Amino acid sequence: MSIAFYVSALLTLAGALASVLLKNKVHCALALTVAFTGLAFLFLNLNAQFAGFAEIMVYVGAVAILIVFAILLIKGSETPLHGVFSRSWPIGAAIAAGIFALLGWAVIESASHLPKPTPAHAVTVDQIGRALVYRYVLPLEVVAILLTVALIGAVIVALHEDGRTQ
Amino acid sequence: MTPLTCYLLVAAFLFAIGLAGALIRRNAILVLIGIELMLNAANLNLIAFWRYGPHPELLTGMIFAIFSIAVAAAEAAVGLALVIHIHRHTKTTYLDQINRMKG
Numbered sequence: 001m002s003i004a005f006y007v008s009a010l011l012t013l014a015g016a017l018a019s020v021l022l023k024n025k026v027h028c029a030l031a032l033t034v035a036f037t038g039l040a041f042l043f044l045n046l047n048a049q050f051a052g053f054a055e056i057m058v059y060v061g062a063v064a065i066l067i068v069f070a071i072l073l074i075k076g077s078e079t080p081l082h083g084v085f086s087r088s089w090p091i092g093a094a095i096a097a098g099i100f101a102l103l104g105w106a107v108i109e110s111a112s113h114l115p116k117p118t119p120a121h122a123v124t125v126d127q128i129g130r131a132l133v134y135r136y137v138l139p140l141e142v143v144a145i146l147l148t149v150a151l152i153g154a155v156i157v158a159l160h161e162d163g164r165t166q
Numbered sequence: 167m168t169p170l171t172c173y174l175l176v177a178a179f180l181f182a183i184g185l186a187g188a189l190i191r192r193n194a195i196l197v198l199i200g201i202e203l204m205l206n207a208a209n210l211n212l213i214a215f216w217r218y219g220p221h222p223e224l225l226t227g228m229i230f231a232i233f234s235i236a237v238a239a240a241e242a243a244v245g246l247a248l249v250i251h252i253h254r255h256t257k258t259t260y261l262d263q264i265n266r267m268k269g
Contacts, residue, residue: 001172009176016180016203020187025195032199039180039206046173046217051209051231058235063202063242070195070246074253085190086262092189100182107174114170114218121222128232131225139229143236150240154247160254 005045011038023079025071033064047120050128173214181207194249194259198242205238 015035019028036059043052086092132140180203187200209231216227253259 001167001169005169005172009172013176013179013183016183019199019203020183020191020196025193028196028199032202035203036206039210042173042176042210043213046213048213048217048228048231051213051228051235054232054235055206055209058239059202059206063239066242066246067195067199070249073250074195074259080192080260082192082260084192084196086192089190093186095189096182096186099185100178103178103181104175107171107178111168111171114168115220117168117170117218118220118222120217123222123225123228128225128228131229136229139233143233147236147240150244154243157244158247158250 002045004041008038008041008045011035012042013038023084026068029064029067029071032067033060036060036064047123050123050125168218170214170218174211177207177210177214180204180210192260192262194252194261194264195246197261198245198249201245202238202242205234205241209234 012035015031015033015038018031019035022028022031036055040052040055040060043049043055184200184203184205184207187203188197189200191197191200212227212231212234216222216225216231219227249259252264256264258264
């Protein structure tokens with residue numbers, strides 16, 4: 001494995017851990033952008049350039065900004081008095097550790113059955129565009145409808161209700 | 167270890183971190199952050215299997231990951247709108263204080 005993989009995996013996992021464990025919510029959102037950037041580097045390591053740059057544009061550019069805006073809108077940037085973890089956090093941590101143990105055991109056990117490494121396959125944006133508009137045109141249309149509906153739904157849900165708040 | 171095993175282990179750890187975040191935090195926004203981390207771990211698995219799988223020229227895993235990113239963006243927008251709406255009603259985003267369904 002190359003050193004680029006280790007650096008980006010370390011960046012991803014450290015950012016994810018920090019975004020889960022930090023007390024201040026704004027710091028959590030910033031750590032989340034670090035995790036997403038590391039993940040984009042991992043995608044680039046895997047020769048998936050388009051997915052890597054889409055990850056940066058969608059997650060680092062849009063989702064992280066959306067989360068920061070939500071934190072600021074609900075005035076949630078101060079640390080709460082009663083702690084940031086729920087009362088039942090040992091159970092949640094135990095469940096997560098159990099799931100990791102299970103997944104890790106499955107990956108290690110099935111290592112000999114996994115496909116043999118093949119040489120890198122160069123993919124151009126041209127090929128991805130052709131695949132999107134020929135073979136995967138129906139899912140593309142469904143995703144377009146989904147994004148429109150989600151946009152309208154988010155606006156309607158976040159709107160003020162007339163008559164009750166005014 | 168083969169490269170695919172390394173990527174799968176990183177994705178498994180990322181999924182476990184996201185699950186822990188969704189289960190142990192009190193704040194609804196931090197729970198959403200945990201869900202985003204879990205979705206990204208699934209994307210990493212999809213792209214790793216596409217890269218090391220038998221037919222990378224079919225682009226299946228890559229296209230799946232791109233659609234998954236689009237759906238996750240929609241999910242984040244609707245989820246955060248819901249959190250803002252709930253905060254307007256109950257003046258809190260702490261999940262242990264949101265304990266009634268009536269609006």
